[in-house]
Amino acid sequence: MKGTYITPELGFISDKPEEPKLSRPEKTYTSRQYFTGEYNQDSELIKEYNFNGIEAQLISAKRGKLAVINHAGFNKFSVCQNCGYTEINTNKSISKHKTPWGQDCTGKRRVFSLGYEYNTDIFQLKFKNSYFGQEKDGYWESVLYGMLEGISQALGIERRDIDGCLYPYTGDPLNPALVFYDTVPGGAGHVERIIKKNNFEKVLKKTKEIVSRCECGGDEGDTSCYGCLRNYSNEYCHNILKRKYVIEFINNLELID
Ligand SMILES: [Zn+2]
Ligand SMILES: [Zn+2]
Known part of the structure; x- marks a missing residue:
């Protein structure tokens, strides 16, 4: 047969x-x-921010295609x-x-490499022509995982229900998009809330609070711990995650005190 x-x-x-x-x-x-860069264009929502000259673009969309790779x-x-x-x-x-x-x-x-793809809700954060000190090893990874904690706590979403990755959409790995997504295939409506109302501001504020109140690395904050940026899913970069980068990042935006 x-x-x-x-x-x-x-x-x-x-x-x-x-x-x-x-x-x-x-x-x-x-x-x-x-993130493969593909998503449903019809579902796209865009919001622009200007933080004292730093231009940020928020893009929320459905059916973002993620590749899961096992190396x-x-x-x-x-x-x-x-x-x-x-x-x-x-x-x-x-x-x-x-x-x-x-x-x-x-x-x-x-x-x-073994892999598969799935679609889910995605939220991208891009900065136009902005310098954040991103040549430092672990800078964007720190910001990514700091913001994931901020999103989780500010919007009341279980941390395991969302995750993120860096997406070098310009071809320049020093200026990637931060991509946040729902971990359940199909999406569960979590990250699409970031672009709504003033949730993005709430997320930044909560992120700063989390990394500021942690005491790992002393006043310098030259490291990270399970109380701020680290968890089981980002073990691949624990040694380069530093909470001071997240504080620097949010201070750069000069949005909140
Ligand atoms: Zn065989
Ligand atoms: Zn810490």
Whole structure:
């Protein structure tokens, strides 16, 4: 019979072997999410702010497409082109293995990151031609995770229900968009609230409060902790997150005292 077989471990397996079907990423490695830049243009809401010469653009939209990528700690994965057997890449031939039907497999490997895409509500924050000291390592990551705490607490959204990433839409990684999104596929109406009423101001104010009242790193604030910027989902950058960058960022906007 022609058609598609489904197995719990491997997802869809077709009788055309050129498209290897991948097993789910190993749980031991954290996935990272990236914004693809695509979203539903018809749903777009834009708001502009001018903070004493710093021009900010807020863009809220539905059906933003995110890519979830598992790099296996940047080793990537070896995937058998014949049967889809997957293991962490060691830069050697793929291990001896059997096909899902129990036969010895001699397929050749290809190296992949494992990933999938989903759509959700997104909120982007862009700054035009502004300098924030962003050449400092961890500057934008600190601002991103500071604002996520601010959004969560100012708007009463569970932190795990939202997340964020940097999106270098200009091609310049020093001037990325900050992208915030609902973690539930399809979106749950969380981040779309940021652009409404004066919620953005509330978020900035709460963000500053969170990073100012934390005491990690002393007066300098030259680090971060689980009380301000760190959580299990941003372990990849804990060593570069500094609450002082978030304080600098919000002071630059000179919006609030
Ligand atoms: Zn194989
Ligand atoms: Zn802290």
